[in-house]
Amino acid sequence: MIGIGIGFKWFIFVVAALVATGSSLMMVTRKNPIHSALWLIVTFFSVAILYVLLNATFIAVAQVMVYAGAIMMLVLFVIMLIHLEWGAQWTSSRSFAKLMGGIITIMLFLQILAGVFTYSSVGQHGIYSAQKLAELGNTRAVGGLLYGKYVFAFEVASILLLVGIVGAVLLARKRKD
Amino acid sequence: MEAVYTLIEMVVKNIVVVLVLMGFVAYTTLLERKLLGRLQVRPGPNRVGPFGLLQPLADGVKSFFKEDIIPDEADKTIYVLAPGISLFAALSMFAVIPFGGTITLLGREINLVIANIDTGLLYLLAMATLGEYGVVLGGWASGNKYGVLGALRAAAQMISYEVALGLAVIGTIILAGSLNLGEIVAAQEGMWFIVKYPFGFIFYLVAGLAEINRTPFDMPESESELACGFNIEYSSMKFATFMIAEYAHMFTVASIVTTLFLGGWMGPWLPGPVWFLIKVFAVIFFFIWERGTYPRLRYDHIMQFGWKVLLPLTLLNVVVTAALVALGVL
Numbered sequence: 321m322i323g324i325g326i327g328f329k330w331f332i333f334v335v336a337a338l339v340a341t342g343s344s345l346m347m348v349t350r351k352n353p354i355h356s357a358l359w360l361i362v363t364f365f366s367v368a369i370l371y372v373l374l375n376a377t378f379i380a381v382a383q384v385m386v387y388a389g390a391i392m393m394l395v396l397f398v399i400m401l402i403h404l405e406w407g408a409q410w411t412s413s414r415s416f417a418k419l420m421g422g423i424i425t426i427m428l429f430l431q432i433l434a435g436v437f438t439y440s441s442v443g444q445h446g447i448y449s450a451q452k453l454a455e456l457g458n459t460r461a462v463g464g465l466l467y468g469k470y471v472f473a474f475e476v477a478s479i480l481l482l483v484g485i486v487g488a489v490l491l492a493r494k495r496k497d
Numbered sequence: 498m499e500a501v502y503t504l505i506e507m508v509v510k511n512i513v514v515v516l517v518l519m520g521f522v523a524y525t526t527l528l529e530r531k532l533l534g535r536l537q538v539r540p541g542p543n544r545v546g547p548f549g550l551l552q553p554l555a556d557g558v559k560s561f562f563k564e565d566i567i568p569d570e571a572d573k574t575i576y577v578l579a580p581g582i583s584l585f586a587a588l589s590m591f592a593v594i595p596f597g598g599t600i601t602l603l604g605r606e607i608n609l610v611i612a613n614i615d616t617g618l619l620y621l622l623a624m625a626t627l628g629e630y631g632v633v634l635g636g637w638a639s640g641n642k643y644g645v646l647g648a649l650r651a652a653a654q655m656i657s658y659e660v661a662l663g664l665a666v667i668g669t670i671i672l673a674g675s676l677n678l679g680e681i682v683a684a685q686e687g688m689w690f691i692v693k694y695p696f697g698f699i700f701y702l703v704a705g706l707a708e709i710n711r712t713p714f715d716m717p718e719s720e721s722e723l724a725c726g727f728n729i730e731y732s733s734m735k736f737a738t739f740m741i742a743e744y745a746h747m748f749t750v751a752s753i754v755t756t757l758f759l760g761g762w763m764g765p766w767l768p769g770p771v772w773f774l775i776k777v778f779a780v781i782f783f784f785i786w787e788r789g790t791y792p793r794l795r796y797d798h799i800m801q802f803g804w805k806v807l808l809p810l811t812l813l814n815v816v817v818t819a820a821l822v823a824l825g826v827l
Contacts (some may be wrong), residue, residue, distance in 0.1 A: 354637065358575070361630075381619040389626025390659060393633070397652040400637055400645060458615055459676050 333373055340366035353399045357392055364388040375450045378458045502605070510611055518591060521774075522744045523553035528778075529744075529785050536789035560737035568730050570640025579638060580735045583631025583742035590624040590749045593617035595679045597762045597769030609762070609769065610679060617678040618670065621753060622663055625708055628746060629655040632710065632717055635739065636727030647726025650796060651710065651717035657803035658707035658714075664811035665700040668818040669757045672827060682761030689760040693827050696814045698758045702783075703807065705750045707799070709743065712788040716796055751780035 340363050347359035364387045371380035453461055466474050527542065527549065534541025542549040567573060597609030614620060629651055636648025670676060672693060673684035684690075691698045707714040718726035728739050755761060755776040764772035794802070821827045 352572075354572075354575075358634075377614070377616050378619070381616045381623050385619060385623035385626060389623055390656065393626065393629065393652055393656055396630075396633060396637075397649065397656065400633075400649055400652070457675075459619075 329373060332369065336366045336369040336373070340370070354396065357395050357399060360395075361388050361392050364392070375453055376458065378462045506605065506607065507611075510607070514591070514596075514611060515588065518588070518745065518748065519741075522741060522748055523557070525744050525748060525781060526556070526740070527552050528781070529788075532782070532785045533789050536786070557737065560733055563733040565733040565735065566730070568640055571730065572638040572640065575634050575638035576730075577735070579631045579635030580731070580738035580742065581631075582634065583628055584738055584745065586624050586628030586631065587742045587745035587749055590621055590628070590746075591752065593620050593678055594749070594752045594756055595682055595761060596752070596773045613677070613679055616676045618666060618676045618681070618757075621678075622659070622666075625662070626655065626659060628742070629708075631739070631742065632727050635731065636717065639727075639730035641730050643723045643725070643729050644727055647717040647723050647729070650723075651727060654707055654710075654714065654716055654799065654803075657800060658704045658807070661700060661803065661807040661811045662704040662708060664808070664815055665697050665704055666757060667815045668694045668697040671815075671819055671822050678756050678761075682756060682763060685760045686763060689758060691758040694758070694818060696810075697818070698754070700807065700811050700814065701754060701757065704811075705754065706784070706787075707803070709746045709750050711747070711784060713791045713794045714799060715793060716799060747781065747784060748777065751777045751784065754780045 343359045343362040343366065347356045347363060350356045350359065364383060368380040368383045368388070371377070371383060448456075448461055530552070531541040531549065542552045545551040545555045567576060592611040593614055595608075595610035595613070599606050599608050601607070632651040633648045633655075636644040636646075636651065639645075669681060669690050672690060673681040675681060675684070681690075706712075710717050716726075717723075718728060723729070728736060731739060752773075755773060759776045759780075761776075762769035762773040764775075767775075818827070
């Protein structure tokens, strides 16, 4: 029974990983920004499935809610509002930006490959095993850590977001001339 | 062998729930037309079958035989996908809602909820945002300026009201100490959360109305200015799918209100599912009633209300509720 379970998990992992890679490739190659945004939503979804496989259901649902839901909705809204979908085309096929982007991508890819092949450890074991998580409840565990051990980092991040909002409001404010 | 039985149970439960849900959704459309008719002093549909009871069937057959039009300007794939996304989200939201306790059938204990997951409430919020993609993409993909305007309005409204919606349910999480909807229902034994947390109930109703795009928040399809907005180019079964999704979403939001604030399926004498349906239809009745009562708000008023009134109030509500719980009052 356990063998079937692990095989099933492995199968779902492979499918989700392939979909994630494929959809992110589709995202960067589409001409129409709306299509890019939709493929990005598919990517977020498949990454959420990977989180579920890692027993991190809270992160998975938060990922779908915040990224695939709210943030991508905002992205779609902006694309539609300023009518990018009929405008943005490359004027020249071989631009400097493309070259730089290609080089950086290849460098990053080589770096990841080097990491995968030289670093053999599977990573540190935390205190939360799958059994302990199931006992405690996923959300409770994440909440306890966020508001306990990592409360400083959490508050700093929230202040960063607040500064972003204040900045946006300041930029959008009507000037009295 | 146990695994096989569990699998069969899951499949049967899914099929039964979807079929029953679709039946209720079909008759919700009739209920809405009948009640709206009565509210406007006219009889409503009463020609097809006794009391117009076969009207949903007739509507289904009619839209099935209509010509299916895809505009030249449309983005074909997304245009076809959009109604499906709407319906998918509305139906899959129902998966985590408990509609009864446990029943014993053929010697098996069956839990009357499709997926009893730990983060059920968050799942609902996540799926609710996804449902709006159907409206936004459908409007955009039609290649029609009214459609795009409807899509833009839907997106802006969703972003504005999703925050208030999320904040309105935080009080129930604080009170129940869980995100699991089954545990939230269990925590309301003896006292419904509408009594303990009345403002959250009101805020959730308002934000929920905005989420399902109903009057006074039916901006994406306001007939008088956008000529039906996002679904302007849709015809035949695609239009019908949008309609089914809209009513399924309404049914689901009513179920969420029931689960979070009205004690879910619990009640004396009658079995759980019956109580659940009574409460859900009470909420749906309210939705129809207010549609017959209120005019549509202006777009900028909706935005202002969302950000400048509803958001601060829900935030205050969260703080006050948390303080009261911490002081041991609630």
